[in-house]
Amino acid sequence: MSCLETIQAYGVRALGYGERLLPRSDFTLCEQVTLIGSGMIWNIYFGALALVCGFFLATVVALAKNVPSPWLRKPAEAFVFVFRGSPLFIQFFLAYEAFVLLPKAGIPVNLGFVLITVETAWLTKAWAGALIVLFLNTAAYSGEIFYGALRAVPRGDLEAADAYGLTGWARFRRVVWPTMLRLAWPAYTNEAIFLFHATTLVYFSGFPAWKQQGDALYYANYFADKTFNPFVPYPIVATYFVLLTLVVIGFFGLVNRRLNRHLPQSNRPRLRIRPQVIR
């Protein structure tokens, strides 16, 4: 098979299209690069969706943590503690076992006038179950970042908002929230990189890969197991992730520029990238 044919056969194999059987012997470099690359689709899917959804929950969590009333504050603190204090690996296992225990046929819900059945089978699939875990996890981590930034919003900004007669939602929307984001952005960029790295854990924890549709590391592990040679597939994953990290940094840098556009050039904070280890 030429390399072009390989790409046609395996380019989107991770989504279940193309050739069904994975290569079994005489692995070419092209096959490895193509299949691992097709696995990256899942890493990007998990990372991007969890990040987008997590962003909103994180804002809510940060605000809840900042409220004086313990009825809101304590649950938010507990949420952050549980998800930041335990390994993501265990969270995946736990979530999978919990989802498996749900009745397969669905849960009947009686709405009074009509009986509907809530489907639960899809929760045990990685695309939904792992996404929920990643979403909650990143919400907890970024919630803590946003909370720190929220506490760091300068008092002068709030006083200025008061002086302009801004209150409630308008004050939050126009003063508090943008400043919070601006302050949190460098740390949040790291969190985003960190989250993309964490997506590699999905198929190594409870969630099984269905019909051999896995992420980049799943295929890399497949090749390493078959060839007993870790020196080709793992560096390929590493290269893909370095590229992905660069894209994330580029995108977050653009947002950072927009968030800081009102500041004079010299005062703008630069993004300092410090990718972290496992969570």
Next chain:
Amino acid sequence: MFEFCSDPEALERLRWFACYLSNGKHMAFYASFGTVMVLLAITAPVAMAFGFAGASAARSRILPIRWLGKGYTAIVRGVPDIVFFLFFVIALDQAFEWMRHQIKCPDWADPIRQGNDFIVCGAAKLPLNTAPQWIHETYGFFLAVLTFAIVFGAFAANVLFGAMRAVPMAQLETAAAYGMSERQTFWRVLVPQMWLYALPGLSNLWLILVKATPLLFLLGVEDIVYWARELGGFVNPRFTDYPHGDWRLFYFLGLLVFYLFLTWGSERVLARLTKRLSHGQATMGGEAARREAQA
């Protein structure tokens, strides 16, 4: 363990659980918590040593050594560490076997890499095929510790390198003015002072290390995750005295609580350590401690 456990089927609920939770497999499960603790106890100092060596190398005046130190810290960043965990274990294993092969079987004619296979002579196998089971397990654990130490050493090197640079220049210049040699300055002035600056980063790293321990399972060590899956799964009444359904959820809940406690405890110890280290330092924390002592 208890005498009344001889006939599990006749037990009432509380006693059944007492027997169930103290059977042989559960003892192995409890021991695996020890494995995790041993891993932490060994890895943390070794990673610190790696990190210290890396940070010192990155400060070296000799260019190749500096490259080595910087390269070590740079490589591990930017790539998911789980990739490293999977990679290093096979790579280290093969590297050890290859070295032993070169020494023990110099007249081996076949190539080591035959297509997809990695073949060394029998005497170079690690551990030897004839070795007892516990040596195989210890070797696996040793590889895991080494992998953890290499990966976390790189992060510690990063933290320590930053901390060494954070020590005020005036301190080092004073040492030089007193006629201390470079070596003396490093050991007597720089190293004692850098810990305060390194502590936030190191405590962060410690918490990450704690949370990375379930990865032992991926490295093939029989750790708590392994046992939780093993014990929690559905057990057929034909093969056991204690049949039960799928209880993995509860076992993993137990692990979750264990980790939460570990994190919570570490946070408290680290807070205390920070307070202690800032004692007598010309920083905000040190100043606060001084005021408190005076008042």
